[in-house]
């Protein structure tokens with residue numbers, strides 16, 4: 285028996301551009317995007333996936349690999365898995381969503397096993413499924429995406445969303461970097477799976493993640509939530525890019541003189557490392573790992589050792605300098621607000637998955653080292669793909685729709701006011717990298733940064749790059765700028781410390797602020813609060 | 827950052843041009859060139875995709891390094907990441923040896 289696949293169609297187009305017609309367009313080809321594409325295609329949709337880089341190597345998962353929140357369907361184990369992170373996340377998780385993500389992740393992981401993912405087998409002969417090697421996983425996902433009949437455009441960043449006369453999202457357009465032309469896809473529904481925003485910090489695999497999807501969605505009017513939880517910093521050798529932090533659980537952190545940094549630890553003591561780095565270099569040595577652990581480390585994360593093996597450092601015996609690189613919303617929990625179980629956003633026709641969407645529902649205000657992001661990417665990807673396919677079927681024929689660009693910055697060129705994308709990106713980094721601004725927050729410092737960022741936005745909002753070939757970079761820098769403003773505006777709105785958000789001027793968690801902060805807007809950034817689901821239920825019961 | 831395309835080993839298959847997520851390489855009539863080194867994100871993935879072990883990514887993420895290719899080829903570093911993840915014919919068994927489950931929760 286052969287399964288009928290439906291494919292996106294190529295349409296006639298102007299010279300210098302290509303055009304396609306699809307039911308579902310997926311932007312981003314990491315785990316969230318590929319799962320979305322496969323699940324939409326399995327629902328009978330004609331699907332096209334566009335990735336900024338190469339679907340299979342691009343994004344945080346492909347380069348880094350992930351632990352996965354894979355828990356056997358034993359009620360006691362599931363209950364413990366949900367309960368043990370609630371405090372860390374500041375009690376902002378939603379139990380119903382946690383339960384459905386645990387279910388989904390279990391099923392998806394087992395599907396990966398059926399597809400031939402080489403899960404390791406333990407000494408009792410049991411297949412262990414709570415870790416995925418990045419290159420292996422994403423190579424398999426690319427293969428399955430193609431087999432599902434999905435057309436893939438590689439090296440094809442999306443730059444703007446297209447909307448119809450009613451404001452419904454109806455496609456996107458971008459550039460093909462290796463062909464030096466433009467692409468346009470008319471679609472009935474769009475899934476944003478462009479990952480988070482790591483501000484070009486070189487945290488592993490994340491320089492393709494500049495918040496592009498946020499900017500595009502905001503221009504069309506979408507909302508964000510939990511953007512204050514966007515300041516995780518990851519440990520790496522000072523000179524390197526490998527921000528994999530698990531093994532630093534076996535490290536001792538020291539000052540230049542060899543004395544131990546008090547309170548410093550990978551888990552629960554990272555702020556002590558940040559404070560020490562504000563004063564001078566900090567060194568690490570993985571001296572708590574015995575021979576057996578060292579052997580397991582080598583085979584489990586071969587890329588962790590590349591910076592050491594290639595510089596002659598023995599990380600178990602030698603001290604090496606470390607730094608903390610900002611990971612923004614990649615290991616934060618903020619993102620596009622989703623409004624239903626199918627991961628629809630507040631805009632008709634637009635769905636969000638993975639790091640592009642909020643992870644507040646399962647992580648609250650804290651993630652990192654928890655395997656939740658990977659579980660969320662595969663679960664939300666599947667739901668968004670199915671939701672988009674169902675929506676596309678329901679709206680029926682759309683051939684007559686007139687499509688308009690939703691894009692603003694870099695698309696409304698005023699040639700006299702050109703800006704340099706690299707300089708803008710650097711200016712944004714100057715506001716979001718410093719630990720004293722972003723790790724340790726405070727109203728006066730946040731206000732200072734926001735004043736500069738808002739002024740930056742006024743400068744570029746109506747401008748573009750001098751060279752049209754730089755539109756792609758200009759959009760990246762503008763997306764970073766917009767993301768920084770939602771992040772800090774939300775951080776000001778939360779006048780307490782909760783999850784990863786810490787305020788020097790409000791060091792405690794405040795029981796009355798167990799709510800979500802919503803944000804959005806470009807020229808004017810706004811915030812508002814939404815109650816947590818428990819508060820809603822409590823009111824309903826009264 | 828990416829530092830070396832070894833002209834002796836490279837067969838101009840252009841796989842690296844396609845596989846690099848940040849579009850660092852350009853095709854030419856012969857072997858590819860590192861056209862935008864400063865865009866390299868030091869993810870090491872091109873090394874995994876090069877079938878000839880002709881690429882070397884230096885672990886220094888922020889600055890370029892001078893590399894002595896002759897010395898480099900006297901070591902076994904070329905292809906070392908590909909062998910470690912089990913993506914060569916004689917290291918296939920390493921694809922399924924992840925022991926993360928013994929290390930989580932430390």
Ligand SMILES: Cc1cc2nc3c(=O)[nH]c(=O)nc-3n(C[C@H](O)[C@H](O)[C@H](O)COP(=O)(O)OP(=O)(O)OC[C@H]3O[C@@H](n4cnc5c(N)ncnc54)[C@H](O)[C@@H]3O)c2cc1C
Nearest residue numbers: 312314315316336342343344351442479638639655657658
């Ligand atoms: C070092 C590191 C270690 C991590 N470890 C863990 C872990 O152990 N457990 C865990 O749960 N999570 C972990 N994470 C987080 C996890 O990797 C992410 O949550 C996950 O990759 C999210 O998947 P995604 O598909 O949403 O995004 P990504 O995997 O980042 O993929 C996004 C894709 O979108 C593409 N894209 C971006 N912009 C555009 C555009 N304009 N147009 C088209 N395409 C675009 C990118 O090229 C990329 O392919 C880690 C992250 C890092 C950085």
Ligand code: SF4
Nearest residue numbers: 836837839840842876
């Ligand atoms: S992948 Fe390797 S062999 Fe192929 S072109 Fe690139 S460097 Fe040469």
Ligand code: SF4
Nearest residue numbers: 846866867869870872
């Ligand atoms: S290390 Fe990564 S970013 Fe750099 S050239 Fe290789 S694949 Fe491209």
